[in-house]
Amino acid sequence: MxxxxxxxxxxxxxxxxxxxxxxxxxxxxxxxxxxxxxxxxxxxxxxxxxxxxxxxxxxxxxxxxxxxxxxxxxxxxxxxxxxxxxxxxxxxxxxxxxxxxxxxxxxxxEHQYPTKEQFIEGVALALHQGIRQNPNAKVMDVGLRSNANAIKHEQQVYETLLVDEQDCITEGSRSNVFFVYGQGLITPPIEDVLPGVTRKHVVKLCRDLGIPLSEQKVPESSLAEMEGVFITGTSRKVLPAFRIDAWLYPPDHPIIRRVQQAFNRQVKRYLDGAVAKNPLG
Missing domain, CATH: 3.30.470.10 (Aminotransferase class 4, branched-chain amino acid transferase, N-terminal domain)
Structure with missing residues (x-):
């Protein structure tokens, strides 16, 4: 590479x-x-x-x-x-x-963006025991990234989700994660994760859309209760998952589709605004 x-x-x-x-x-x-x-x-x-x-x-x-x-x-x-x-x-x-x-x-x-099929059909995720020492800072942890890449290769999954010493899911190795539960969404607390830029916009969009969003711990044992899952990131935008280890989820859950569409509109608004007013200027 x-x-x-x-x-x-x-x-x-x-x-x-x-x-x-x-x-x-x-x-x-x-x-x-x-x-x-x-x-x-x-x-x-x-x-x-x-x-x-x-x-x-x-x-x-x-x-x-x-x-x-x-x-x-x-x-x-x-x-x-x-x-x-x-x-x-x-x-x-x-x-x-x-x-x-x-x-x-x-x-x-170099970059690798999800395919159209992956945005529609979702991707596979795997759990990974690991923590960031300073999660709010975007500092490359070569050992953690290497372990995550090895798991992705061995298990043929798109991304790994980190699990801390309390057996709670925090974030992806290169992404943030949201879970559908009932009529709303759950995402791990900001203090436990890297504050992703896409995550920030999704949180605001959920407020604008009236989608209930709770920041709370997500125990691994609660995965069976979740009704959907998606990850967010610079390259991934809003990307649904159809599986975490043995747990299966519908990638086309209506809440996920609403968030996807709203985020894509937000990107378009930003690009249209930048043409009129160059943010680099």
Whole structure:
């Protein structure tokens, strides 16, 4: 897998050719990162991603100026230089040694989006014993990600759901999770998960739609009572699941379809608004 795509990447404010990109940081056990999606040449919800990146930097004890003030401009330069219309962009912040400033990189990364069939028929999920040490910060945990990838390969599932030491489901290895229960939805508490940007928009959309939403612990033992499930994420949007281990769920539950449709409309509104008012400007 190629980590950096396109002709150019940004490093500390400079536009450089990708043949000079070094990915040795990938072997570090932890590093700060952010990923956002570009659709029709527009970085989707970029303001939310910048807010989360700054939060992660604060929670990790780095100086706030580790994220440059001209972040939007750097992203714009990268998108234009690579003539990027569709894809994912990754931001990496590497702490400097001693008094050295942080190393700040922005680049186009490989992506894999769900197929039309998966959005309709759902995907398979598997449970995975594991926790994030600092769940509210988007810090790469290479060991956790490696274990999740191994389970996905061995069990031929799309995603794994993390289960903590209290046997409660928290989040996916690369996603947040929502469960249909009765006339509403349940999702694990914000303090236990990475506050996903898509999750944030889904929570607000549920309020707007009048869909009851409760943030509460989800014991593994309660899976038999759930009536549907979907995961959310930058690449996944709102993606239904038809199975978690041996538990089966209808991917076309009416509540899931309502949320899917509402989120797709929200994306369109954002893109339409960005054409009139460039958020990078």
């Amino acid at each position: 190629t980590e950096c795509l396109g002709k150019y990447f940004m490093r500390n404010g400079k536009l450089l050719e990708t043949n000079g990109f070094q990915c040795d940081f990938l072997s570090r056990p932890h590093y700060i990162y952010e990923v956002f999606r570009v659709i029709e040449g527009i970085p989707l919800f970029i303001e939310d991603h910048l807010e989360r990146l700054r939060q992660t930097v604060r929670l990790s004890g780095l100086q706030e100026d580790s994220v440059p003030g001209d972040f939007f401009e750097q992203v714009s330069r990268l998108v234009e230089a690579n003539e990027l219309r569709e894809g994912n962009i990754k931001v990496v912040v590497l702490p400097g040694e001693g008094d050295e400033p942080a190393d700040f990189m922005i680049y186009v990364m």
